[in-house]
Amino acid sequence: MITINGNAAPVNEIAARYTSGGIESSCVRALAQSGARYDYPSVNVLDFELAMRREIVNSAARLLRSGLRFEVFRDSYCNMRYWVRTMDGGFDLRPGAQPSAAVRDIYQNGTAYGTECATAMQIVYFGALIAVVGDAAFDRAFSGISLMNWHKLTRALAETGSMRQFPDYLAGDRRYFANPDVNLLTPEWQGENVIDMGDGSYYGHGVGRLSGGEIIANLNQNRRPASQRGAYLMQSAGRPDFVKLYQMFGR
Amino acid sequence: MNGGNTLGSFGMFGALDRHWHAHGATSLKRRFVNTVGENRQRAELLLQDDATSFPVIYILRDDIERLELTDSLTAREKYALYITAHKAGDKSRAALYEHNIADLDGVIRPTQDALSWMITTGADWDGPSAGRDDYDAAIDAAVAFFADRFDDPETMKIAAGLIFRRNRLGLNVHDLAWGFFLTAEPNALSYVAKHLLSDNPADVELTCKLMSFDDPVTKDGRRALYEEYLAWLTEHRPYLYATAEHFNSTSKPYSVRHDREAKFLRREIEPRGRTPKKPLTDLEYQQLLAHRANREDITHDND
Numbered sequence: 001m002i003t004i005n006g007n008a009a010p011v012n013e014i015a016a017r018y019t020s021g022g023i024e025s026s027c028v029r030a031l032a033q034s035g036a037r038y039d040y041p042s043v044n045v046l047d048f049e050l051a052m053r054r055e056i057v058n059s060a061a062r063l064l065r066s067g068l069r070f071e072v073f074r075d076s077y078c079n080m081r082y083w084v085r086t087m088d089g090g091f092d093l094r095p096g097a098q099p100s101a102a103v104r105d106i107y108q109n110g111t112a113y114g115t116e117c118a119t120a121m122q123i124v125y126f127g128a129l130i131a132v133v134g135d136a137a138f139d140r141a142f143s144g145i146s147l148m149n150w151h152k153l154t155r156a157l158a159e160t161g162s163m164r165q166f167p168d169y170l171a172g173d174r175r176y177f178a179n180p181d182v183n184l185l186t187p188e189w190q191g192e193n194v195i196d197m198g199d200g201s202y203y204g205h206g207v208g209r210l211s212g213g214e215i216i217a218n219l220n221q222n223r224r225p226a227s228q229r230g231a232y233l234m235q236s237a238g239r240p241d242f243v244k245l246y247q248m249f250g251r
Numbered sequence: 252m253n254g255g256n257t258l259g260s261f262g263m264f265g266a267l268d269r270h271w272h273a274h275g276a277t278s279l280k281r282r283f284v285n286t287v288g289e290n291r292q293r294a295e296l297l298l299q300d301d302a303t304s305f306p307v308i309y310i311l312r313d314d315i316e317r318l319e320l321t322d323s324l325t326a327r328e329k330y331a332l333y334i335t336a337h338k339a340g341d342k343s344r345a346a347l348y349e350h351n352i353a354d355l356d357g358v359i360r361p362t363q364d365a366l367s368w369m370i371t372t373g374a375d376w377d378g379p380s381a382g383r384d385d386y387d388a389a390i391d392a393a394v395a396f397f398a399d400r401f402d403d404p405e406t407m408k409i410a411a412g413l414i415f416r417r418n419r420l421g422l423n424v425h426d427l428a429w430g431f432f433l434t435a436e437p438n439a440l441s442y443v444a445k446h447l448l449s450d451n452p453a454d455v456e457l458t459c460k461l462m463s464f465d466d467p468v469t470k471d472g473r474r475a476l477y478e479e480y481l482a483w484l485t486e487h488r489p490y491l492y493a494t495a496e497h498f499n500s501t502s503k504p505y506s507v508r509h510d511r512e513a514k515f516l517r518r519e520i521e522p523r524g525r526t527p528k529k530p531l532t533d534l535e536y537q538q539l540l541a542h543r544a545n546r547e548d549i550t551h552d553n554d
Binding site: 072073074086087088089116117118149150151153158161162163176178180184185187190191193225226234238 | 337338358391392395399426429433460495498500501502503
């Protein structure tokens, strides 16, 4: 159920503004049909969340096509024109570089970059924000960016690092496939951070766009000998605080 | 080799290690190759010296393989080079060692001796590329294997120290910390928590991140938190289990939790499998069912 400021939302009216079968309309439908109550301070905030979810999915698809390589942090690399590789394998925005241009370069010159799956999730969020709020607003908000795993996370996206249970899982959610019996020689297979693409598939950096079963099969191939526990999709998600982001960008 | 007619250890270091410390890696390799040419048996004994360290074997491994001395290595040295080759993705190199160290079922299970040796003799060096090579990756793997299977507090203390030393240097600690927290052994956890009391802000910050503490900011506050944590460990010791949560999945990992049901029953659990060490009695099982029925939230088991 969707409410706006405590009142039932005009769901049909909202859904009609979006392409049938698209990310936004399917999210509106899922929220409206849920047994849980989703309250928004305004329709604009709901629209912002829907736009962000659409662009998270689009950014994940673009990142998949970018040629971004999978590398463990020890072997990570980046385009030094825009980024500085830190000694722990993360990437810091190069002083003087334009934040939106630096993020866009990852999508356009993906083969110049290699990193782990958690970093890719942050690149997806930044790409989505640029698409929704534009270069100028993005550059004002993110004068410094550090890309790594959930250990280093900008405050604006802090909530994406916390996995929480939700009544419903939607397109654009960050999910996690855990591999509890991972082979200790390959800790990079301890789990896969993914974006829910809204069509039953998930984008995970390194594995590509696959069904949940296919991702689990990939992880299961990297378990320790005689493992008794298979990989599984955790019943939780990491979500940006869309209201906070909406307010942050003064929309 | 200087002082070379003695093959035993001198204090902490063997002859090969002393040469490395005094003259560097290039000189060590040259001297070792010369020794093989002059007296192969003597070279074999140098490799087998109890006081020879993992870094020295790592530095000499190209020469050891080229000069066909792999069969002269000790079992722990073979394990170490197997892990190192595997971490480098070099399967043909790993194959040089695996036929010697696999168990009867074909599975390689590094021994406590091998892992402890890698960690204790290898923790003070970061490899030739200071954190960007297969040496420190092998150390990370050794810590993971060790934490996953063994409980020697002294080795874990060294591993904990390595996490913080690397962090102070700005090097990557993630795989190392992930491996370390495969244990739920209270002494090992307390070694990490003790860094709350460090004068180095980087130590305190990392401790808080690794253990999901909110930094109390003041020294007194940190000491109080540390003592509170030790008390929590003592109270929950029999019920602790490792979750393997890490920064790959969350920004606030709870690497160790306690099993509330085990605590309710006062039954010790296996920290690595979260199963009771002894099967429950029928009475305990009935008590557990009643306990579950009385609890609204049986899944939230984190303190």
